[in-house]
Amino acid sequence: MKQTNSKKGPLYMVGMDSVPLWILEELKDEKGMQAFRKLLSDSCIKNMESTLPPMTGPAWPSIYTGLEPKEHGVPDFFVMKKSYTPDIVYYDSSAVPPFWKELAHKGVRCLVITPATDITLPDYDNVDMITGFPLKARTNSKELEGLMNKHSFDGEPNIEKEIKAGKMDVREASEIFAKSVSARSDIAISMMKSKRYGFSYVCFTETDRLQHFVMNKNDWKRYLLPVYSEISKYIAHVMQLIDKNGGRLIIVSDHGAQPIRKKFLLNNWLMQNDYLFLKEKVRKDFMKGGGKKLPAGYAVRERIMKSGLRNTYDKMPYHMKRAAYKVFSTVFTGAAAAEYTRMHLFDFDMKKTKVFAAISNDPVASIWINDSRFATPVVKSGKDKLIMELKEELSGVKSSDGKKMFVNIFDGKDYYNGTKKFIAPDLLVEAQKGHTVDIFNFSKESMFMDPEDAKSGDHIREGIFGTYPKIADTDVSTVTDVKNFVMKNFGVAR
Numbered sequence: 355m356k357q358t359n360s361k362k363g364p365l366y367m368v369g370m371d372s373v374p375l376w377i378l379e380e381l382k383d384e385k386g387m388q389a390f391r392k393l394l395s396d397s398c399i400k401n402m403e404s405t406l407p408p409m410t411g412p413a414w415p416s417i418y419t420g421l422e423p424k425e426h427g428v429p430d431f432f433v434m435k436k437s438y439t440p441d442i443v444y445y446d447s448s449a450v451p452p453f454w455k456e457l458a459h460k461g462v463r464c465l466v467i468t469p470a471t472d473i474t475l476p477d478y479d480n481v482d483m484i485t486g487f488p489l490k491a492r493t494n495s496k497e498l499e500g501l502m503n504k505h506s507f508d509g510e511p512n513i514e515k516e517i518k519a520g521k522m523d524v525r526e527a528s529e530i531f532a533k534s535v536s537a538r539s540d541i542a543i544s545m546m547k548s549k550r551y552g553f554s555y556v557c558f559t560e561t562d563r564l565q566h567f568v569m570n571k572n573d574w575k576r577y578l579l580p581v582y583s584e585i586s587k588y589i590a591h592v593m594q595l596i597d598k599n600g601g602r603l604i605i606v607s608d609h610g611a612q613p614i615r616k617k618f619l620l621n622n623w624l625m626q627n628d629y630l631f632l633k634e635k636v637r638k639d640f641m642k643g644g645g646k647k648l649p650a651g652y653a654v655r656e657r658i659m660k661s662g663l664r665n666t667y668d669k670m671p672y673h674m675k676r677a678a679y680k681v682f683s684t685v686f687t688g689a690a691a692a693e694y695t696r697m698h699l700f701d702f703d704m705k706k707t708k709v710f711a712a713i714s715n716d717p718v719a720s721i722w723i724n725d726s727r728f729a730t731p732v733v734k735s736g737k738d739k740l741i742m743e744l745k746e747e748l749s750g751v752k753s754s755d756g757k758k759m760f761v762n763i764f765d766g767k768d769y770y771n772g773t774k775k776f777i778a779p780d781l782l783v784e785a786q787k788g789h790t791v792d793i794f795n796f797s798k799e800s801m802f803m804d805p806e807d808a809k810s811g812d813h814i815r816e817g818i819f820g821t822y823p824k825i826a827d828t829d830v831s832t833v834t835d836v837k838n839f840v841m842k843n844f845g846v847a848r
């Protein structure tokens with residue numbers, strides 16, 4: 355069968371969320387990992403730099419568009435509002451189209467299955483698609499719909515809540531994730547058999563979802579292996595197609611992962627260094643609890659924050675919040691004691707707070723100066739000086755093992771270059787290996803905290819880019835280079 359649409363035959367793209375080179379190296383000799391073993395022994399895969407912060411939300415749109423977050427408008431899963439409330443933000447693929455739109459217009463037939471962060475069905479021809487994480491999967495193809503029904507696939511399993519609540523153990527979660535990978539592989543293989551695609555892309559985010567829960571367990575490999583070996587099987591199938599009919603495979607991961615030993619409490623640090631202030635009532639309650647925890651009523655608030663009521667609660671005026679958790683305390687009871695207390699943006703006294711961290715709860719944290727972009731600006735002049743002072747102080751902070759806490763401090767001015775698309779962070783700080791940054795927990799006694807189950811693993815800045823057959827020098831070193839590589843593959847110069 356002769357493949358058309360590209361000078362070199364079809365292009366297959368496999369996307370994996372949160373897969374660094376080192377995990378593949380660790381797993382490659384295990385059962386079912388033949389395809390990865392072959393790719394690694396031929397040095398087909400190398401590191402690829404992610405966005406700042408290295409997160410699914412901004413990184414995949416950069417892969418699809420070749421644009422940086424300041425240009426595609428997605429800096430994280432949320433953006434900061436003038437009123438200090440984070441607002442959810444989605445990649446808008448109709449405003450900033452993914453590269454497959456350009457391919458489709460050039461007559462390349464595309465198969466796109468669950469592309470992470472692209473939740474919009476194309477309003478143009480030549481693309482058969484199942485939409486991606488984080489919304490429910492939808493399709494524009496009758497054939498795909500039939501296959502989704504056949505494989506009982508309606509999107510990637512949303513089981514994080516069950517795992518967090520202890521209702522599902524990670525072994526079971528791993529099996530469910532592996533099944534969903536295999537369903538998607540089967541769907542893709544069936545589609546590729548029945549139609550000729552010039553470009554086909556299948557993306558798996560199960561890797562990331564699982565890794566957050568298992569990376570610091572001793573037997574982490576046994577949880578990851580079912581999922582990785584299913585992906586390996588799919589890749590092996592594609593490699594066979596290429597060996598027989600030509601074409602090329604690219605393997606892409608948006609960022610990497612690492613085990614987490616400690617969390618650094620960044621807003622707690624900002625408070626203790628007089629950059630951030632709590633509302634008077636909260637501060638008093640906090641001090642009454644010995645600077646460790648708030649009275650029992652506050653625990654009810656946490657239940658509300660974690661429930662479906664969160665959106666409503668977030669937008670309530672402060673006095674209503676306090677009334678609301680009194681009312682809900684009859685519904686949500688039995689709060690657990692903890693040595694730390696969780697605070698939220700609405701607990702901060704923004705008429706006094708000069709600096710705060712928000713949104714990114716990741717090894718790369720985002721910090722804002724409370725200036726005229728916000729409702730009650732405190733920093734009216736001397737912003738540059740304040741940033742310099744902060745950088746210097748943050749450079750001196752030590753990690754839990756006595757090393758430098760922050761290995762990199764990036765200037766928001768450089769990275770976001772005055773973008774008008776969102777209120778950009780002023781500083782981005784990258785934590786030492788083995789650490790992640792926590793922006794919610796406070797304690798007078800400690801700047802560190804053991805990670806909860808869902809933070810057993812967290813991200814690193816290096817994802818991967820791989821090619822089969824191998825291309826020695828691909829010019830792909832960051833997520834924004836992938837689009838250009840793809841377009842060149844189809845003979846489209848930029």
Ligand SMILES: [Zn+2]
Nearest residue numbers: 371372409410
């Ligand atoms: Zn990701």
